[in-house]
Amino acid sequence: xxxxxxxxxxxxxxxxxxxxxxxxxxxxxxxxxxxxxxxxxxxxxxxxxxxxxxxxxxxxxxxxxxxxxxxxxxxxxxxxxxxxxxxxxxxxxxxxxxxxxxxxxxxxxxxxxxxxxxxxxxxxxxxxxxxxxxxxxxxxxxxxxxxxxxxxxxxxxxxxxxxxxxxxxxxxxxxxxxxxxxxxxxxxxxxxxxxxxxxxxxxxxxxxxxxxxxxxxxxxxxxxxxxxxxxxxxxxxxxxxxxxxxxxxxxxxxxxxxxxxxxxxxxxxxxxxxxxxxxxxxxxxxxxxxxxxxxxxxxxxxxxxxxxxxxxxxxxxxxxxxxxxxxxxxxxxxxxxxxxxxxxxxxxxxxxxxxxxxxxxxxxxxxxxxxxxxxxxxxxxxxxxxxxxxxxxxxxxxxxxxxxxxxxxxxxxxxxxxxxxxxxxxxxxxxxxxxxxxxxxxxxxxxxxxxxxxxxxxxxxxxxxxxxxxxxxxxxxxxxxxxxxxxxxxxxxxxxxxxxxxxxxxxxxxxxxxxxxxxxxxxxxxxxxxxxxxxxxxxxxxxxxxxxxxxxxxxxxxxxxxxxx
Amino acid sequence: xxxxxxxxxxxxxxxxxxxxxxxxxxxxxxxxxxxxxxxxxxxxxxxxxxxxxxxxxxxxxxxxxxxxxxxxxxxxxxxxxxxxxxxxxxxxxxxxxxxxxxxxxxxxxxxxxxxxxxxxxxxxxxxxxxxxxxxxxxxxxxxxxxxxxxxxxxxxxxxxxxx
Ligand SMILES: Cc1ncc(C[n+]2csc(CCOP(=O)(O)OP(=O)(O)O)c2C)c(N)n1
Ligand SMILES: [Mg+2]
Numbered sequence: 001x002x003x004x005x006x007x008x009x010x011x012x013x014x015x016x017x018x019x020x021x022x023x024x025x026x027x028x029x030x031x032x033x034x035x036x037x038x039x040x041x042x043x044x045x046x047x048x049x050x051x052x053x054x055x056x057x058x059x060x061x062x063x064x065x066x067x068x069x070x071x072x073x074x075x076x077x078x079x080x081x082x083x084x085x086x087x088x089x090x091x092x093x094x095x096x097x098x099x100x101x102x103x104x105x106x107x108x109x110x111x112x113x114x115x116x117x118x119x120x121x122x123x124x125x126x127x128x129x130x131x132x133x134x135x136x137x138x139x140x141x142x143x144x145x146x147x148x149x150x151x152x153x154x155x156x157x158x159x160x161x162x163x164x165x166x167x168x169x170x171x172x173x174x175x176x177x178x179x180x181x182x183x184x185x186x187x188x189x190x191x192x193x194x195x196x197x198x199x200x201x202x203x204x205x206x207x208x209x210x211x212x213x214x215x216x217x218x219x220x221x222x223x224x225x226x227x228x229x230x231x232x233x234x235x236x237x238x239x240x241x242x243x244x245x246x247x248x249x250x251x252x253x254x255x256x257x258x259x260x261x262x263x264x265x266x267x268x269x270x271x272x273x274x275x276x277x278x279x280x281x282x283x284x285x286x287x288x289x290x291x292x293x294x295x296x297x298x299x300x301x302x303x304x305x306x307x308x309x310x311x312x313x314x315x316x317x318x319x320x321x322x323x324x325x326x327x328x329x330x331x332x333x334x335x336x337x338x339x340x341x342x343x344x345x346x347x348x349x350x351x352x353x354x355x356x357x358x359x360x361x362x363x364x365x366x367x368x369x370x371x372x373x374x375x376x377x378x379x380x381x382x383x384x385x386x387x388x389x390x391x392x393x394x395x396x397x398x399x400x401x402x403x404x405x406x407x408x409x410x411x412x413x414x415x416x417x418x419x420x421x422x423x424x425x426x427x428x429x430x431x432x433x434x435x436x437x438x439x440x441x442x443x444x445x446x447x448x449x450x451x452x453x454x455x456x457x458x459x460x461x462x463x464x465x466x467x468x469x470x471x472x473x474x475x476x477x478x479x480x481x482x483x484x485x486x487x488x489x490x491x492x493x494x495x496x497x498x499x500x501x502x503x504x505x506x507x508x509x510x511x512x513x514x515x516x517x518x519x520x521x522x523x524x525x526x527x528x529x530x531x532x533x534x535x536x537x538x539x540x541x542x543x544x545x546x547x548x549x550x551x552x553x554x555x556x557x558x559x560x561x562x563x564x565x
Numbered sequence: 566x567x568x569x570x571x572x573x574x575x576x577x578x579x580x581x582x583x584x585x586x587x588x589x590x591x592x593x594x595x596x597x598x599x600x601x602x603x604x605x606x607x608x609x610x611x612x613x614x615x616x617x618x619x620x621x622x623x624x625x626x627x628x629x630x631x632x633x634x635x636x637x638x639x640x641x642x643x644x645x646x647x648x649x650x651x652x653x654x655x656x657x658x659x660x661x662x663x664x665x666x667x668x669x670x671x672x673x674x675x676x677x678x679x680x681x682x683x684x685x686x687x688x689x690x691x692x693x694x695x696x697x698x699x700x701x702x703x704x705x706x707x708x709x710x711x712x713x714x715x716x717x718x719x720x721x722x723x724x725x726x727x728x
Pocket of ligand 2: 390441442443467468469470471472473
């Protein structure tokens with residue numbers, strides 16, 4: 001017999017969890033004690049529980065494993081909510097273990113009690129309160145199973161302190177059966193045949209892919225399919241890296257800040273093959289405008305509720321993306337004949353490309369786009385790029401050409417400022433030798449800046465690329481364009497001296513103010529300071545805006561382009 | 566359109582709040598909801614009366630199916646089914662109203678299950694519209710209290726919702 005706390009640790013070992021991100025407190029002391037007595041599961045002590053969850057989330061995003069966070073009851077749990085909701089919106093598999101007050105105290109407003117299951121319920125895939133030590137191991141098994149299968153998502157396990165003290169036999173089930181939870185894997189063959197037929201009839205096709213391709217590790221299969229068909233491919237913000245961005249068939253990201261060619265191709269396509277994407281409002285713009293064009297839609301997704309939610313779908317295929325793509329490839333291997341008119345469609349697309357919608361204004365100041373371009377060059381296009389939320393995020397997405405999946409790590413669904421630095425930590429824990437850059441803004445970075453201390457403790461050499469415009473730039477951009485330049489609360493004054501701040505935490509700081517210094521500074525950071533966290537404070541042109549832009553309520557083709565202003 | 570959604574769900578604590586939370590979070594309406602364990606006590610059967618367009622109903626069933634605790638979901642109103650609701654209604658029964666109340670209860674095949682000098686409690690089962698017309702048929706001033714269970718329903722014949 002072993003204690004509940006030891007059971008928790010044994011479960012993590014059984015799940016081959018090599019590290020957990022957490023923060024101790026009263027109700028998890030037994031678990032921390034059990035953690036102390038072993039060395040298989042490493043623990044990363046963050047400086048705020050929000051960061052523990054973000055780091056666990058990025059650990060998942062950048063690997064094929066499930067990230068784990070461990071926090072105490074009450075404030076420990078409430079601090080995780082932003083992180084859990086962030087992971088939920090992007091369907092990230094993650095397990096969050098939370099301490100809870102002893103069973104007998106639940107409901108008594110005990111010290112550091114909160115209704116964890118109630119508070120987290122709307123932003124988890126599922127959650128559990130363990131009421132009996134005999135259920136502990138199987139509950140944790142279920143948590144990992146539910147988090148990683150079907151449409152993935154975060155699962156919370158709430159564990160009262162007395163349960164972690166009680167003794168019990170440890171028996172970890174190898175597999176698990178749940179009568180209420182059986183996600184579909186194989187797609188319907190009839191539907192797949194229909195889809196393949198429809199693709200071969202298409203005259204103006206587009207392959208539109210999202211985070212589902214990344215999450216299901218289907219990038220290779222998708223690339224094979226796209227190449228075989230020779231159709232244009234666009235990725236959502238969450239889908240970047242699902243198809244190589246440097247490939248001729250790639251037309252760029254689509255949506256609110258998508259390229260001119262991607263948005264036009266999406267709008268005017270006669271057949272859309274949507275793969276692991278969900279026709280989000282940031283992607284299709286005004287749904288009426290989008291619906292005004294006649295087209296047929298094939299939609300592959302593991303989650304039936306994503307299909308025909310915002311856009312009516314003609315050929316729904318519920319299934320695991322790589323399995324479905326495999327079936328499609330098999331059918332196409334037997335004979336693939338696309339419509340000759342697709343050649344005209346490519347001509348049209350190349351004409352749209354000719355608009356060079358990502359060209360940007362030159363300036364005496366450093367342009368943020370230029371920094372990302374140089375970052376791409378210096379890292380050989382092979383870094384993991386984490387980001388926060390704002391203009392800098394869009395610049396990173398537009399100008400860093402992701403050729404591989406799981407390299408672009410950002411909060412697409414919830415749009416959570418503050419994720420960038422903890423995301424960098426999570427990526428490094430999962431990929432210790434990787435180059436990791438966090439492209440951020442002076443607003444976002446301050447939301448989790450305390451994690452520089454964690455990075456020092458564990459030697460996590462994140463390169464912080466702070467695109468410092470002294471503004472909540474994305475807010476300022478909207479105010480400039482839609483609120484007659486009334487810059488209400490979007491100017492960040494009293495910024496810290498980031499160089500000194502980085503140094504105070506024991507890191508390297510650099511301030512870069514001239515365009516010609518950008519590249520040398522980056523080179524220095526990634527060579528000489530390879531093993532250091534470097535805070536690179538780029539003082540950028542404060543007026544730079546993100547283009548193209550589909551304003552709220554506008555249609556996908558009604559883009560504002562850089563030169564129109 | 567009015568729909569009756571029947572759900573088989575694991576009889577776990579919190580299962581009800583998952584369903585109720587889903588409806589409120591996604592802006593679906595619940596006109597009535599009934600829940601109780603089935604002959605297998607590890608399962609609960611929930612019946613939800615809701616309304617919405619076909620698209621909304623498609624989303625409701627898909628979203629319900631997505632809940633990890635939900636075992637099965639059917640839209641009963643899609644095919645032949647029977648539905649019932651139970652009402653307990655307390656009415657003033659004095660003077661000439663006393664006889665009138667008894668007559669009304671008889672006409673609607675209700676049963677008087679509690680009697681005092683001045684009140685009756687009438688038990689009435691049927692489709693919700695029948696309960697509505699009973700209430701409409703009474704002098705509103707005589708109704709002291711009404712309690713309705715909300716709709717429960719079951720498919721006809723071979724239509725069976727079971728694990
Ligand atoms: C937690 C949180 N609060 C508020 C917002 C709204 N918001 C979106 S972008 C943005 C400005 C971000 O400023 P900064 O990090 O400096 O990036 P910039 O746009 O200047 O590149 C704000 C406030 C958000 N996304 N997340
Ligand atoms: Mg800024």
